[in-house]
Amino acid sequence: MSNTKQADGEIHEDQLLNFLVNALDEEVALTLAENSEIGAEDIYEVLVGACADGTSVSTLCEKSEDAPHENSVLYHLRTKFDLETLEQVGNALLQKNLLDVLLQQVEVVSDLHLRPYYGDEDGTDGLYHSQAKRGTTAFHAYATLYARVKNKRYTLAVRRLEDGDTASSVLAEFLGILDDLDLEVKAVFLDREFYDSKCLTLLQAHNHAYVMPIVRWGQTIKQELSEGWSRVIQHDMTAKLDGHSWTVEFPVYIDCTYQNGRYDEQGVARHGYAADAPFIDSPRDARYHYPKRFGIEASYRLSEQSIATTSTQNPVVRLLYVVVSLLLQNVWRYLHWEYVATPRRGGVASGSGRSRSSST
Template sequence: MAIFGQKNSKIQSDTGLKLGKLELICDIIEDHISFPDGRYYDSKTIVRGTIAAACSKNSISGLVKMTDGLPSHTTCLKYLHNIDMEKLESDSSKILLLAGEGIIIEGRAYNFAIDKTLKPYYGVKDEEEDPNIIRNKKKASTTKFFAYMTLSIVDQDKHLTFLVIPWKDNDNNLDGIKTCVELIWSLGLKIKCLMLDREFYTGKIFSYLKESDVPHLMPVKQHGEELKKNLKGKKSKSFKHTLNSKSKFPVEIEIVDCIVYQMGKKGKNGVLHRAFVVYKVCKSPKSIRRLYKHRFAIESTYVLANKSGARTSTKDPVVRFYYFLISFIIQNHWVSIKWKRFAKLQRGPKVIYRDRFPLHHFITILIKEAWEHFHLLSLNEIAIS
């Protein structure tokens, strides 16, 4: 199965095929994730069940009670708890790329974004045994979370998630960024711009990106009197600044201060300073602000992923990661279908009809295909069981 698209390829019509392609998604998952051998059920049945649970925002236990065709919830959970975490992590990027095949082209440059997202956990944390559960500021009525670092293309209409890394308490941001950058290079892709948020604002990260010659863009943290003095005035400007100037390893960065006139918006006037660390990207303040807006596409991938997220209360990081990965596999495949079959027939750059095939429509089709394999029980049948 080809991962990359072909240059100058024509759009082909395949309207006779199903839009959902549940079996294709199942094949991609089953080919790369090892499930234990079952006596009465094959692994594809379990995969179909987990996808159906994700699309219906149900738990696998709840789905078992609603349908006929799945083994007991104990058997399903036994399959999931025995997934090899190490192999799942190492093959996750292959699975995601295959789900979104035909969009990216080897040798081309794209805009990328790296981010971390938190998934709330409401159980009890054992500090010694649960390095996968991290503590953070209170959100959604909890301070405990499962965390993941994600790498995505954020070019328009190409919002693909390439990599998902389960994040532990003692993991290092620099190591995560190195993993992401090395994956991009291993795929034969170029980095037009790597966009990061303030969480990654450290001298070590800037040093690595400059030494690796990676074009990047990041908002500034306004620390230190010298920096605050430079971020004044009513005109946009660029200037050099030294991070960790009093340490043994100072790092020089270039900052562009983009001035925004509020002009009565939300009842406010005056100027705002939107400062960015820039390296090998256009230094026009307007272009920088417009470019950085693309980074928020990675935030939208989380919103979309929540629309196909299976419910679970387990503390097992393997099951949590597997469910989280499935939501991005579904999303990547949806983007791939839109790219191939909902593009305007015109010369020049490809333009996608964004409103003709929304994600909830795709999810509905996948659920309908799942019901072809699992009999949905009536209320009387559920009561009897």
């Protein structure tokens, strides 16, 4: 990739793919036999190309005259990676170069992605079981951590979910990643899967502002959401862990809106948000700010369009495809920031130091 600004103000697909192939080749060493007919770069070119085209490795190899044989590529993808190393290296690649981009306060979003699985579960490793969705309770599942700044989303981490993983265990891991990155976090936006006493305790312990919708658990909150107008209440939940219990208290913003053209008690829709953030002073504020989380779903849809198709149930290969699909988005945004949008940075060279904004 040239170190000069693009003359036509665009990042082209071949530059994006070459940048990512080089990054993978530098960061992920593959041990190949001395007499191997293909090299690591050949494997990564097929992997990245298949994800970018939204096709399978087999299809890409068949259609490309100079591509290695599909069996060789698939063999190495299945045997040269392990889950723990892939998650570590994948997250390192996702975070690479981003600290230069994320100079301001960032809004952080975490979410769970469940990809339905309809096949035979016997002998299929790494499935995650949850409430029925799209006709199944078995999923290939992943948790993602995103940073959002100036309406752009950057993936900071991804991890595979297995039975036994909980929302609080995922959140604890992701909050630890945020601490290590030393980002200035404006607030953490979470889906309702994270609404529980342990997650709220973690957010308070890490001193992060947060916003999430509440779940109608318990008679008290059901009653609060069945009557009255917009207001703020104090609520609490009890947590239990290893024989210990504690109570976590937090504000709930109840926002009332009218629906179906009815402006009476029967036409009121009430939505509750657990929120503790300096920019939220009213229920309307909570309703206004929470939809920022939905930008993560747009990123998820984009990743679905830029991921290699496969029928394999190998959890390592499937995670590898997810990581590369998210890397494609990160790299495109980074290259656009570095080589196309440089004038807005006043000509400051990449890596020249970080500055922080104290505004909210």
